Amino acid sequence: MTNTVTFTGVSKSYGRVRALDDVTFHVAQGETVALLGPNGAGKSTSVDLMLGLAKPDRGTIGVLGTEPGRAVAQGRVGAMLQSGGLPADTSVADVVTLAVRLHGGRRAVAEVLELAGLTSLARRGCDELSGGQAQRVRFAVAMAGQPELLFLDEPTVAMDVESRRAFWTAVRASGTTTVFATHYLEEADAHADRVIVMAGGKVVASGTPSTIKAMAGARTIRCVLDSPDPARLLALPGVLEVEVHGDDVTLRAGDADRAVAALYSSIGGVRDLHVTGADLEDALIKLTSARN
Numbered sequence: 001m002t003n004t005v006t007f008t009g010v011s012k013s014y015g016r017v018r019a020l021d022d023v024t025f026h027v028a029q030g031e032t033v034a035l036l037g038p039n040g041a042g043k044s045t046s047v048d049l050m051l052g053l054a055k056p057d058r059g060t061i062g063v064l065g066t067e068p069g070r071a072v073a074q075g076r077v078g079a080m081l082q083s084g085g086l087p088a089d090t091s092v093a094d095v096v097t098l099a100v101r102l103h104g105g106r107r108a109v110a111e112v113l114e115l116a117g118l119t120s121l122a123r124r125g126c127d128e129l130s131g132g133q134a135q136r137v138r139f140a141v142a143m144a145g146q147p148e149l150l151f152l153d154e155p156t157v158a159m160d161v162e163s164r165r166a167f168w169t170a171v172r173a174s175g176t177t178t179v180f181a182t183h184y185l186e187e188a189d190a191h192a193d194r195v196i197v198m199a200g201g202k203v204v205a206s207g208t209p210s211t212i213k214a215m216a217g218a219r220t221i222r223c224v225l226d227s228p229d230p231a232r233l234l235a236l237p238g239v240l241e242v243e244v245h246g247d248d249v250t251l252r253a254g255d256a257d258r259a260v261a262a263l264y265s266s267i268g269g270v271r272d273l274h275v276t277g278a279d280l281e282d283a284l285i286k287l288t289s290a291r292n
């Protein structure tokens with residue numbers, strides 16, 4: 001598979017802060033990749049470098065087969081960054097028209113407005129938009145040139161549930177190779193083909209959301225018991241933590257099979273039992289806490 005982005009041995013410091021430390025990863029053509037990690041992990045720095053907004057101190061970065069700055073200058077890269085301002089006394093339609101023209105009119109303005117869910121807001125001034133609507137205008141600008149690669153930094157901040165869903169539908173439907181940084185882990189879980197977990201300027205894990213979740217190991221067992229005794233439950237083989245609310249019991253288990261077998265054999269009266277895997281949040285905390 002062709003790589004759209006290659007990051008090889010990249011380091012970047014700001015003064016004495018080492019924002020990235022020997023980072024290597026790639027993004028294949030057509031992939032949607034989430035960059036996850038706690039504050040200060042190095043996600044935005046990675047995006048800035050991939051956009052040619054900063055230069056690495058060491059290592060090499062390739063974007064669409066060339067240097068990042070050149071790929072951007074060729075109009076092949078779209079970006080929606082946290083800091084993107086919008087002109088106050090200009091309509092949504094005018095901003096989108098300008099963006100489309102800057103890219104040589106590769107798409108129709110109406111198509112871009114529709115794609116970003118802005119058709120009914122086209123005449124609205126950019127200073128009359130809600131936070132989520134303004135985000136959609138930034139998305140329209142990023143998509144105006146039909147980019148081959150799209151960078152999204154915290155794209156759905158301020159969007160309501162429906163806007164988020166429509167946003168991700170539009171991104172996935174575009175088929176564009178996409179790299180996004182987010183703190184909304186359920187979005188990474190639902191929309192990323194692959195997750196790259198960063199912490200302290202390093203890549204600490206990379207894989208499909210399922211692989212990353214499996215790294216957290218522990219499973220959650222929920223069931224209903226009559227008068228549950230927390231101390232007895234904690235003593236069961238495989239059980240790591242116990243939470244009891246009335247008859248509702250939640251167990252965290254390193255070995256869920258043993259724990260479930262022991263529940264039935266030693267405790268009895270088990271009802272409504274179900275077992276779930278760790279979620280992405282559990283995995284992220286486990287993977288990044290050592291480095292944070």
Ligand SMILES: Nc1ncnc2c1ncn2[C@@H]1O[C@H](COP(=O)(O)OP(=O)(O)OP(=O)(O)O)[C@@H](O)[C@H]1O
Binds near residue numbers: 017018019040042
């Ligand atoms: N322009 C800068 N000058 C000095 N330090 C910087 C600069 N930009 C980033 N840093 C530092 O580099 C490190 C990585 O920051 P970066 O913004 O890449 O993290 P992030 O993962 O995007 O965090 P967040 O989730 O908070 O957006 C942090 O310690 C940050 O303080």
